[in-house]
Amino acid sequence: MSNGTAAPMSNGSLVMISPAQGTFLVMMGQTCYVPDPDTAAALFGSGWSSLVATVSPTQFSSLPAGPALTSGACLLGLGTPGSPQFLCTGGQCLFIPGQVYPSYPFQYGTLNIASQAVISAIPLGVVITS
Numbered sequence: 216m217s218n219g220t221a222a223p224m225s226n227g228s229l230v231m232i233s234p235a236q237g238t239f240l241v242m243m244g245q246t247c248y249v250p251d252p253d254t255a256a257a258l259f260g261s262g263w264s265s266l267v268a269t270v271s272p273t274q275f276s277s278l279p280a281g282p283a284l285t286s287g288a289c290l291l292g293l294g295t296p297g298s299p300q301f302l303c304t305g306g307q308c309l310f311i312p313g314q315v316y317p318s319y320p321f322q323y324g325t326l327n328i329a330s331q332a333v334i335s336a337i338p339l340g341v342v343i344t345s
Contacts, residue, residue, distance in 0.1 A: 223268040223270045223274060224241055224270060224274050224275075224277060224278060225241060226241055226242060226243065226244065226318055226319070226344075226345050227240075227241065227242075227318040227319040227320060227345075228240075228241040228268060229241075229249070229255075229259065229263070229266045229267045229268065229320060230246070230267065230268050230269070230270045230274075230275065231267055231268075231269055231270070232269070232270060232271070232272055232275050233269070237249065237250075238255060238267055239275075240258075240284065240319075241278065242281060242319070242343060243281065243341075243343060243344055244278060244279070244281075245278055245279050245280065245281025245282075246275065246278050246279070246280055246281055247281040247282060247283060247284055248280075248283035248284065249284055250283060250284060250285065250286045251286055252264075253286075253287075254284060254285075254286055254287060254288050256325075257287070257288065257289050257290075257325055258284075258288060258289070258290060258302070258320075258321055258322070258325060259320045259321065259322055259325075260322035260324065260325060263320075266320050282304075282305060284304045284305075285304045285305050285306075288302065288303060288304035288305075289302075289303050289325075289327050290302060290303070290311075290321055290322075290323075290325055290326045290327060291303045291308060291326070291327050291329050291334060291337075292326050292327075292328065292329070292334075293328065293329070293330075293331065293334070294326060294328035297313070299311075299334075300316065300321075300326065301334065301337075302321070302343065303337060305340070306337075306338065307337065307338045307339065307340035308334065308337045308338070308339055308340060309340040309341055309342070309343050310339065310340075310341075310342045310343065311343050312342060312343070314345070315343055315344060315345045318345045319343070
């Protein structure tokens with residue numbers, strides 16, 4: 216199945232070779248392991264499994280391995296229109312620019328609302344690019 220927003224192996228794709236090997240998010244040209252169904256649901260919504268495309272081992276190996284998302288990774292933001300949104304994983308927040316957000320299957324409804332003070336207290340990581 217395809218997620219309808221990205222071709223397999225493009226940024227924003229959710230892919231797997233087989234269910235036994237798990238699900239990966241293609242992010243910034245790398246395959247990033249999604250550690251568990253709860254983390255997938257927290258980022259991509261309850262229907263996340265319908266977004267996963269099965270790819271061949273050759274397709275999968277065409278991209279380098281990236282950092283695994285941490286269990287409990289989440290989306291964080293102020294919750295006001297146009298405010299910054301972040302993917303929080305590995306003890307840091309990765310900024311998701313507004314023009315990049317539609318390229319990824321993140322579900323706005325799963326956004327965790329936080330104050331600017333809370334967001335500022337978490338180390339800032341890289342900017343997610345499309």
